[in-house]
Amino acid sequence: MRIDVVTIFPSYLQPLREALLGRAIDRGLLEVAVHDLRDWTHDVHQAVDDSPYGGGPGMVMRPQVWGEALDDVLATPDLPARLVVPTPAGRPFTQATAHAWAAEERLVFACGRYEGIDERVLLDARARGITVDEVSIGDYVLVGGEVAVLVMVEAVARLLPGVLGNPRSAAEDSFSDGLLEGPSYTRPEVWRELAVPDVLRGGNHAAIARWRRDRALERTRDRRPDLLDALGPDALDAADRAA
Numbered sequence: 001m002r003i004d005v006v007t008i009f010p011s012y013l014q015p016l017r018e019a020l021l022g023r024a025i026d027r028g029l030l031e032v033a034v035h036d037l038r039d040w041t042h043d044v045h046q047a048v049d050d051s052p053y054g055g056g057p058g059m060v061m062r063p064q065v066w067g068e069a070l071d072d073v074l075a076t077p078d079l080p081a082r083l084v085v086p087t088p089a090g091r092p093f094t095q096a097t098a099h100a101w102a103a104e105e106r107l108v109f110a111c112g113r114y115e116g117i118d119e120r121v122l123l124d125a126r127a128r129g130i131t132v133d134e135v136s137i138g139d140y141v142l143v144g145g146e147v148a149v150l151v152m153v154e155a156v157a158r159l160l161p162g163v164l165g166n167p168r169s170a171a172e173d174s175f176s177d178g179l180l181e182g183p184s185y186t187r188p189e190v191w192r193e194l195a196v197p198d199v200l201r202g203g204n205h206a207a208i209a210r211w212r213r214d215r216a217l218e219r220t221r222d223r224r225p226d227l228l229d230a231l232g233p234d235a236l237d238a239a240d241r242a243a
């Protein structure tokens with residue numbers, strides 16, 4: 001997969017080159033290119049924003065600069081791209097989104113700042129046949145799109161074959177069965193007088209699976225009842241309902 005990110009703060013995306021994702025890049029599983037939006041300005045001040053028509057707080061990012069940048073970055077007809085625009089007004093980015101995007105050959109992320117990007121940039125891209133996804137990573141307000149891109153790239157990249165050391169990890173993700181995952185434990189067996197639950201040390205795999213499912217149901221009921229509601233009527237068996 002090829003990922004391009006256009007931003008006025010390229011250094012914000014440096015974490016993508018660290019640790020697991022950095023190793024995936026080094027191993028050629030992922031290609032990441034970060035572009036400085038200001039490279040497409042032509043004025044001495046390298047202006048990327050201007051006042052909003054109709055008034056209102058803050059500034060809006062200029063269409064001319066974004067238009068030229070995306071013309072160049074998206075100019076790869078042999079590699080169809082999906083343009084992703086993080087925004088507080090976007091559709092929710094979920095694990096299902098991450099799985100769908102993990103099948104894409106190329107993702108181009110446009111990181112806005114200020115109050116966002118002039119709407120005509122997205123209209124123009126769609127008019128040219130480019131798939132444009134306006135997405136939000138959560139119901140809180142950030143200062144720009146860069147942090148959201150870090151979140152989304154990590155969520156997508158970890159699903160790519162070979163990126164995670166243990167492929168079962170992605171298959172057994174939280175949300176993969178619609179539930180939150182339960183608690184995890186490692187050595188020592190007792191720590192600050194707190195013991196690992198006996199069932200996990202007993203070696204009875206069926207009992208361990210049941211215990212983990214029960215803890216996942218308990219945690220999901222407590223923290224994310226909306227996920228339970230979203231599960232179909234057949235998702236929970238009698239043992240689940242008894243848990």
Ligand SMILES: N#Cc1c(-c2ccc3ccn(Cc4ccc(CN5CCOCC5)cc4)c3c2)n[nH]c1N
Pocket residue numbers: 057086087088090111112113114115116135136137138139140141142143144145146148
């Ligand atoms: N993904 C994601 C995000 C973002 C996100 C993503 C991209 C950009 C680009 C600029 N910003 C700042 C910004 C703040 C507030 C507003 C709304 N304004 C409307 C008029 O009244 C003032 C407020 C718009 C833009 C961004 C924020 N925030 N939260 C998420 N989950």
